[in-house]
Amino acid sequence: MSRRxxxxxxxxxxxxxxxxxxVFVRPGESTELPKFTIPDGMSLPETAYQIVHDEAMLxxxxxLNLATFVTTWMDDEARRLYAETYDKNMxxxxxxxxxxxxxxxxxxxxxxxxxxxxxxxxIGTSTIGSSEAAMLGGLALKRHWQTRxxxxxxxxxxxxxxxxxxxxxxxxxxxxxxxxxPRWVPVTEEHFVFDGHDxxxxxxxxTIGVVAIMGVTFNGLYEPVKTIAKKLDEIERRxxxxxxxxxxxxxxxxxxxxxxxxxxWDFRVPRVVSINTSGHKYxxxxxxxxxxxxxxxxxxxxxxxxxxxxxxxxxPTLALxxxxxxxxxxxxxxxxxxxxxxxxxxxxxxSLDVAGYxxxxxxxxxxxxxxxxxxxxxxxxxxxxxxxxxxxxxxDLSDRLRMKGWLVPAYPMADDxxxxxxxxxxxxxxxxxxxxxxxxxxxxSEVAFLDALDSPMPREGTGSxxxx
Ligand SMILES: *Cc1c(COP(=O)(O)O)cnc(C)c1O
Numbered sequence: 001m002s003r004r005x006x007x008x009x010x011x012x013x014x015x016x017x018x019x020x021x022x023v024f025v026r027p028g029e030s031t032e033l034p035k036f037t038i039p040d041g042m043s044l045p046e047t048a049y050q051i052v053h054d055e056a057m058l059x060x061x062x063x064l065n066l067a068t069f070v071t072t073w074m075d076d077e078a079r080r081l082y083a084e085t086y087d088k089n090m091x092x093x094x095x096x097x098x099x100x101x102x103x104x105x106x107x108x109x110x111x112x113x114x115x116x117x118x119x120x121x122x123i124g125t126s127t128i129g130s131s132e133a134a135m136l137g138g139l140a141l142k143r144h145w146q147t148r149x150x151x152x153x154x155x156x157x158x159x160x161x162x163x164x165x166x167x168x169x170x171x172x173x174x175x176x177x178x179x180x181x182p183r184w185v186p187v188t189e190e191h192f193v194f195d196g197h198d199x200x201x202x203x204x205x206x207t208i209g210v211v212a213i214m215g216v217t218f219n220g221l222y223e224p225v226k227t228i229a230k231k232l233d234e235i236e237r238r239x240x241x242x243x244x245x246x247x248x249x250x251x252x253x254x255x256x257x258x259x260x261x262x263x264x265w266d267f268r269v270p271r272v273v274s275i276n277t278s279g280h281k282y283x284x285x286x287x288x289x290x291x292x293x294x295x296x297x298x299x300x301x302x303x304x305x306x307x308x309x310x311x312x313x314x315x316p317t318l319a320l321x322x323x324x325x326x327x328x329x330x331x332x333x334x335x336x337x338x339x340x341x342x343x344x345x346x347x348x349x350x351s352l353d354v355a356g357y358x359x360x361x362x363x364x365x366x367x368x369x370x371x372x373x374x375x376x377x378x379x380x381x382x383x384x385x386x387x388x389x390x391x392x393x394x395x396d397l398s399d400r401l402r403m404k405g406w407l408v409p410a411y412p413m414a415d416d417x418x419x420x421x422x423x424x425x426x427x428x429x430x431x432x433x434x435x436x437x438x439x440x441x442x443x444x445s446e447v448a449f450l451d452a453l454d455s456p457m458p459r460e461g462t463g464s465x466x467x468x
Pocket of ligand 1: 069127129130131132166170213215216217248249250251278289290
């Protein structure tokens with residue numbers, strides 16, 4: 001595997017033509033193609049292929065990308081299945097009733113993993129990712145609140161949602177696009193995750209719901225869903241306000257059922273009405289797949305569901321997009337059949353083991369202090385010990401590692417702790433113990449290099465490579 005630095009090619013977009021080596025084009029074929037306008041004539045398929053292939057090669061090496069949560073490897077049978085089904089459109093439920101039926105099986109399997117009391121009274125769907133799923137979950141909460149308020153003859157113009165400032169950006173989009181006021185709960189040194197403290201000061205009659213995160217993007221930690229629910233129970237007892245929870249389990253939704261089966265965060269907690277996860281994260285499917293399940297059909301307002309009768313029965317559809325790929329849904333089903341509970345547990349546990357090995361080794365290096373260990377989802381973050389050095393920062397270390405091919409982002413913690421710089425590793429299947437050892441070796445030698453500097457690293461813009 002090449003460990004060369006291949007990613008800093010920001011200049012490739014500056015020229016506005018693509019130059020082709022004349023050796024590789026047919027006599028008479030142009031050796032230049034415009035980059036930003038459509039070419040006048042045709043190219044041979046080999047020529048066009050080679051151009052796109054070579055450009056895509058300049059992207060970073062997926063195996064060394066420890067920034068992303070998204071699946072970068074599937075086995076040969078999965079790839080064959082993908083190649084056989086990339087023409088399927090998920091929305092064509094009449095043309096592809098079997099793909100639709102498999103989608104149905106998948107969300108039921110997921111609903112069961114999340115302990116819905118009665119699968120036949122639950123409802124779910126695939127989406128493009130957790131972002132679309134979050135929009136749908138948020139909209140359902142908003143619609144519900146509006147319907148109830150209207151029935152009570154009360155105004156519906158000031159909906160708010162209670163959530164941590166450490167939410168993933170999709171929630172900021174939801175609030176912005178669907179005009180819901182955020183009630184941000186700040187993260188602090190004492191409350192490093194949202195844990196329901198002071199919840200009564202955020203919740204009121206205009207609150208459409210509370211979001212709890214199973215696997216905070218910044219550090220991998222779980223927000224304690226059950227504790228938050230207890231707090232809401234107390235609030236209901238005191239005020240009569242019945243506020244529901246949506247769990248954003250983009251990562252944790254596919255880890256906790258296999259590796260922390262006794263942790264109650266899902267539909268075992270009655271206040272949880274809906275949960276999303278990313279099939280393309282720890283669902284182990286290539287990009288383009290999310291899931292959402294409502295534990296009770298009543299939690300999903302009928303007005304959001306469009307009914308199609310193509311399948312003879314009643315096929316409810318709800319989605320922001322119309323057309324989207326169906327292949328990923330088939331790949332999710334493939335994973336469920338191929339791996340079963342035992343296979344998922346084994347893969348996720350070995351990622352957790354590698355995360356534990358990496359985090360404990362990084363803690364022992366000296367300069368670092370862990371903010372999480374990677375024992376929830378296999379994601380952990382650390383910071384420099386306060387006062388350790390004024391010569392370098394985690395941004396410098398990130399840059400040094402990038403020169404060796406590793407993508408290990410440094411970034412500021414969420415709003416209220418933005419002065420705290422974190423560095424994070426996302427362990428995915430494919431980051432083996434051996435590769436982890438090689439990474440530790442590189443971190444160790446780059447730290448030694450930075451520590452040996454005579455004067456501080458020059459400060460420029462701290463380009464963050466943070467991936468949500
Ligand atoms: C990744 C992530 C999202 C967004 O998911 P996509 O599938 O990339 O759209 C939302 N919330 C959390 C907590 C995440 O980690």
